[in-house]
Amino acid sequence: MNHPPGHHLTDRQLVEPVLRGDRQAFNGIIVATEGLVAQIVFRLIPNEEDRKDVAQDIYLKVFHHLKGFKFESKLSTWIGQIAYNTCLNRLGKKQPDLCMVPVQDNAEEGRGGEVFLAADETDRELLQKELRVLIARELARLPPLYQTLIGLYHQQELSYQEIGLITGLPGGTVKSYLFRARKLLKETTLSHYKKGML
Amino acid sequence: MSGVHLNEETLQQYTLDPAACPPEAVAHLSECVECRIQAGVYAGLGKALRDQPAPEFSFDLATAVMARLNPPGTAAVMGGLEIAPPEAAPVGKRGKLSRLVVPLVIVFVAAIPAWLFRKTAVLVFSEMAGPAAWIIPVCAGVAVLFRCYKYYRRYQEILQLINK
Numbered sequence: 567m568n569h570p571p572g573h574h575l576t577d578r579q580l581v582e583p584v585l586r587g588d589r590q591a592f593n594g595i596i597v598a599t600e601g602l603v604a605q606i607v608f609r610l611i612p613n614e615e616d617r618k619d620v621a622q623d624i625y626l627k628v629f630h631h632l633k634g635f636k637f638e639s640k641l642s643t644w645i646g647q648i649a650y651n652t653c654l655n656r657l658g659k660k661q662p663d664l665c666m667v668p669v670q671d672n673a674e675e676g677r678g679g680e681v682f683l684a685a686d687e688t689d690r691e692l693l694q695k696e697l698r699v700l701i702a703r704e705l706a707r708l709p710p711l712y713q714t715l716i717g718l719y720h721q722q723e724l725s726y727q728e729i730g731l732i733t734g735l736p737g738g739t740v741k742s743y744l745f746r747a748r749k750l751l752k753e754t755t756l757s758h759y760k761k762g763m764l
Numbered sequence: 765m766s767g768v769h770l771n772e773e774t775l776q777q778y779t780l781d782p783a784a785c786p787p788e789a790v791a792h793l794s795e796c797v798e799c800r801i802q803a804g805v806y807a808g809l810g811k812a813l814r815d816q817p818a819p820e821f822s823f824d825l826a827t828a829v830m831a832r833l834n835p836p837g838t839a840a841v842m843g844g845l846e847i848a849p850p851e852a853a854p855v856g857k858r859g860k861l862s863r864l865v866v867p868l869v870i871v872f873v874a875a876i877p878a879w880l881f882r883k884t885a886v887l888v889f890s891e892m893a894g895p896a897a898w899i900i901p902v903c904a905g906v907a908v909l910f911r912c913y914k915y916y917r918r919y920q921e922i923l924q925l926i927n928k
Contacts, residue, residue, distance in 0.1 A: 608819035701812040720813035
């Protein structure tokens with residue numbers, strides 16, 4: 567079955583041809599969900615070679631268990647769940663490490679951040695570019711679970727509930743972890759700018 | 765305006781979804797420069813996170829997976845449903861010969877001890893009472909069948925592992 571490029575297929579349109587025996591149609595499932603899987607695998611698996619194996623294992627599992635997909639959740643959420651659990655199995659853990667960095671509420675101190683308002687339009691663009699690089703560096707230093715949640719929420723634009731389904735965490739916990747992750751990112755970013763200004 | 769600044773949670777909530785923020789927090793933000801700066805920081809952070817390059821595999825994942833799903837001459841099993849390979853590998857002359865020779869060799873090897881100990885076996889069975897003479901060969905037969913079944917299961921497992 568051929569579909570025009572750019573046309574988004576529904577979960578049923580993606581799954582049913584595969585279940586009918588058209589193995590080539592599985593290619594469409596991979597293309598549609600690869601971004602989400604990459605988001606999970608890259609955040610949880612540090613080694614490049616392992617990522618290669620894990621990513622393939624995920625889709626082989628998806629293929630072998632596709633008959634069990636009941637269309638009760640989104641296909642991407644179901645595949646995300648498999649991806650997350652496969653990564654954890656590879657790491658030999660029930661949940662990723664959550665090395666908690668102490669978060670201090672420094673509301674009483676000068677809260678910083680003036681640099682974000684003080685800049686004019688050109689400076690702000692440069693600042694945003696610089697900030698992107700800085701955030702990428704700081705993001706990589708966060709605990710893997712925080713990185714995963716940030717990636718799923720801010721880049722994949724999944725809801726708390728969907729992230730909860732993928733990670734097996736309650737929606738409230740996802741929200742709370744995301745709050746802490748963003749706070750940590752804000753603090754490390756601001757401390758970088760403060761150091762730069764001294 | 766109250767003298768107390770908004771907490772981090774409210775600031776984050778405001779940058780993610782201002783409509784879900786309590787009206788008093790929105791009112792505070794319109795008057796408090798300090799909190800607006802903090803909200804601006806979170807807005808910048810959110811934008812920087814959204815603009816991060818999405819991770820991408822350094823290889824063609826779809827091709828790699830499809831190659832593993834379609835190894836030449838094998839069948840893939842999907843949810844217990846076996847999908848036949850496009851074309852069955854032809855059985856050559858050597859394959860046909862080995863299918864004939866292997867059972868013959870097994871029968872021959874089994875026949876040697878049977879022939880050598882035939883007199884003893886006849887003696888043992890002729891001295892036994894009627895039911896016992898049947899029980900022993902039946903039990904031996906069941907044990908052999910059970911063993912064969914186990915070998916067959918093992919063979920299937922290995923086949924599945926190879927096909928993976």
